[in-house]
Amino acid sequence: MPKAINRGAGPRHVAIIMDGNGRWATQRGRPRLFGHQAGARRVREIVEACPDAGVEYLTIFAFSTENWKRTQTEVAGLMSLFRRYITKEAASLRAENVRVRFIGDRVKLDKKLRCLMDELEEMTGHCTGVNLTIALNYGGRDEVARATKRLAEDVAAGRLDPAEIGEETLPRYLDTCVLPDPDLVIRTSGEARISNFLLWQSAYAEYEFVDTLWPDFCASEFEALTRAYGRRDRRYGAVPA
Structure with a gap:
């Protein structure tokens, strides 16, 4: 039976920049794709850890708009990996009551992958457990x-009054329009940058940069970071009373 989500003082929405697959493979004398395969397996463990950690929404950065600059061999291998992952995990994700969404620009992705993404979203559309969002061909600036x-098209068509546009307007047009903003953003591998990930949405997120390479990032470390989040003082620009 799927686990119920135990809400507490921890983050409701966690976003993860899954970095370090290539270095993990290189350290073992293996090709980079070997690390990406290990990283894909790690996703399942973290999704399964979400209910006990009180996490309702998990967003993972799978492939960025900048990753097309990698070698043709690596990109082709990643696209094949995404297709296999969706095919292999679809039934178990639905059985675990996980709702899957994809964000990013799908136009550049191949037709088979786009169809698999559409099918998985439809297959899990009724699920009420963890909300897993996969950022694929995603870039914050591009989004x-x-x-x-x-938004400009709606203004031009007369559907939106420019005088009514405020900072709450643009989020309605973002890929993440149905999601809450992330409370906690985690980046693995020791790098301390956000790499064009959820730029608008993470304005008030807490950040954790950890040294662990993504294939070694385990549920216990994930849960420790969510507990640490619960001890932070989040004031959103205000001062203590």
């Missing part, structure tokens, strides 16, 4: 640009 274009 804002696409959202701004759609």
Whole structure:
């Protein structure tokens, strides 16, 4: 039976920049794709850890708009890995009551992968447990640009009054329009940068940069970070009473 989510003082929405797959493989004398395969297996463990950690929403950065700059061999291997992952995990994700969504620009992805993404979203659309969002061909600046274009089209068509546009307007056009903003953003592998990930949404997120390479990032470390979040004083620009 799928676990119920135990809400507490921890983060409701955790976003993860899953970094370090290539280095993990290189340290073992293996090709980079070997590390990506190990990283894909790690996703399952973290998704399964979410209910006990009180996490309702998990967003993972799988492939960025900048990752097309990698070698053709690595990109092709990653796209094949994404197709296999969706095919292999679809039934278990539905059985575990996990709702899956994808964000990012799908236009550049191949037709088979896009169809698999659509099918998984439809298959899990009724699920009420953990909300897993996979950022695939995603970039924060690209997302804002696409959202701004759609907003401008609504203004031009008379569906939106420019005088009514405020900071709450643009989020309605973002890929994440149905999601709450992330409370905690985690980046693995020791790098301390956000790499164009959820730029608008993470304005008030807490950040954790950990040295662990993604294939070694385990449920216990994830749960420790969510507990540490619960001890932070989040004031959103205000001062203590």
